[in-house]
Amino acid sequence: MDLKNIDLKNINVADIKEKLAGVDKKTYIKFGIGFFAIILFLIIYYAVLNPIVNEKKAQHVDKLLKENEILTFNNEIVSMKAKIKKITPEFESSSALFHSKAEVEDLYSSLSKFAAVNGLVISKIEKQEPEPVLKKGKAKQAVLNLKDVSYYKIPVEYEITGNFLGYIKFKRDISKSKKMLNFDKEVISIVQESSTGAIVAKGNLTIVGLPDEFF
Numbered sequence: 001m002d003l004k005n006i007d008l009k010n011i012n013v014a015d016i017k018e019k020l021a022g023v024d025k026k027t028y029i030k031f032g033i034g035f036f037a038i039i040l041f042l043i044i045y046y047a048v049l050n051p052i053v054n055e056k057k058a059q060h061v062d063k064l065l066k067e068n069e070i071l072t073f074n075n076e077i078v079s080m081k082a083k084i085k086k087i088t089p090e091f092e093s094s095s096a097l098f099h100s101k102a103e104v105e106d107l108y109s110s111l112s113k114f115a116a117v118n119g120l121v122i123s124k125i126e127k128q129e130p131e132p133v134l135k136k137g138k139a140k141q142a143v144l145n146l147k148d149v150s151y152y153k154i155p156v157e158y159e160i161t162g163n164f165l166g167y168i169k170f171k172r173d174i175s176k177s178k179k180m181l182n183f184d185k186e187v188i189s190i191v192q193e194s195s196t197g198a199i200v201a202k203g204n205l206t207i208v209g210l211p212d213e214f215f
Helices: 013-021 025-095 101-105 107-117 164-175
Strands: 121-127 131-134 149-163 181-190 198-209
Touching: 101 107, 101 198, 107 121, 107 149, 107 164, 149 164, 164 181, 164 198
Parallel strands: none
Antiparallel strands: 121 149, 131 149, 149 198, 181 198
8 A cells, every 4th residue: 555645635534544454564664663763863872972972072172272272382482482592691691700609608618629729728718798789779778679689799708828829820710710709808928937938818808699699
């Protein structure tokens, strides 16, 4: 029986029963299988496939966001490297002049190396309290701010014994150092009754330190 030829205008319940009774069972089976397949597909799609698809979409969106963030970070890194490269020579040239706190604490050891090479002995090294040197236009005040301090001067009293020529060489070697060190005052005395021409050099020198090391 062909369902396409059913007259829908004049149809009634009896006619439907009669016509359905004449439908081949294979047609019912095919129809049932098709209907079941559709239902099964919908169940699988909404229960299994749809969540996976949505998850993949979310992952894709998240991936795009992260790629944009990475691109932004890379641009910032390139910009930061360029800035560091630009200021590094300036920083190195200025910071090389200054002593760190650790270097000041180890001043005796570092000066002793220069002295020993030239046959001298450092018999006295006394560091005084660091004195702040303010930036131009800043006035002295009871409470200092780090941003107002240009650098610190650390006065040092010293006493060195040895040969005069060795002492001259000692000062020459120190003058070649990259660190800023100034001999402010010195008095050289000849050791009496010395057959080697020994001298005693007493005086004051000044070294400079980084503001953030001594503030």
